[in-house]
Amino acid sequence: MRIAGASPYRVAALDGSTWAAFAALVERHNGVFGGCWCMGFHGGMSRDDPARNRAAKEQRVRQGQAHAALVFDGDDCVGWCQFGTPGEVPQIKNRAAYEKGRTGSPDWRIACCFVGKGHRRRGVATAALAGALDLIAGLGGGTVEGYPEAADAVSAGFLYHGALSTYEKLGFVRDRLIGKHRWVVTRTVEPATRKT
Numbered sequence: 001m002r003i004a005g006a007s008p009y010r011v012a013a014l015d016g017s018t019w020a021a022f023a024a025l026v027e028r029h030n031g032v033f034g035g036c037w038c039m040g041f042h043g044g045m046s047r048d049d050p051a052r053n054r055a056a057k058e059q060r061v062r063q064g065q066a067h068a069a070l071v072f073d074g075d076d077c078v079g080w081c082q083f084g085t086p087g088e089v090p091q092i093k094n095r096a097a098y099e100k101g102r103t104g105s106p107d108w109r110i111a112c113c114f115v116g117k118g119h120r121r122r123g124v125a126t127a128a129l130a131g132a133l134d135l136i137a138g139l140g141g142g143t144v145e146g147y148p149e150a151a152d153a154v155s156a157g158f159l160y161h162g163a164l165s166t167y168e169k170l171g172f173v174r175d176r177l178i179g180k181h182r183w184v185v186t187r188t189v190e191p192a193t194r195k196t
Contacts, residue, residue: 004196006054007123011131014068019061021077022070025116032114038082039087069131071124079115081128083108083136092147097178107142113162133189135168141191146172149181
């Protein structure tokens with residue numbers, strides 16, 4: 001799918017056909033965050049075996065148990081936004097504060113965002129989040145929850161949940177603060193209408 005507006009990027013779902021492009025980006029960044037391979041929010045991540053994380057992530061992708069919007073600049077994957085149901089991405093930072101103020105469960109969670117070096121501050125994160133929302137609409141829509149941080153308070157390299165301003169630009173509203181700079185934000189996504 002093409003991103004609306006003047007964006008030069010294309011967004012595609014993470015699946016078997018896009019795995020190699022995703023893996024190439026992760027490998028260019030040493031497995032991302034010490035070899036996480038975007039497994040941390042799935043649970044069961046190995047802290048000392050990146051190869052195990054890679055294999056686990058690939059298995060989840062090929063079984064349809066891992067979702068992400070991948071951003072492409074030409075043929076190169078330059079970033080992503082991981083999302084999933086609460087069962088698919090059960091891990092949340094600041095869990096105790098999150099649970100304390102929780103009144104219900106979302107249909108979907110935005111788990112993490114990543115933009116490769118050389119592509120940051122060029123609209124990739126916005127394209128990734130917008131792409132995730134489009135993919136969620138295609139999967140039936142529902143309530144979407146994210147956990148971004150105020151970008152002015154955290155180094156850009158550690159904004160793995162994304163920046164609060166990016167979420168707000170795309171229609172999310174603040175629900176509650178669960179960390180020093182981390183918010184729960186929500187948005188309802190309508191199901192995509194099928195073309196006949």
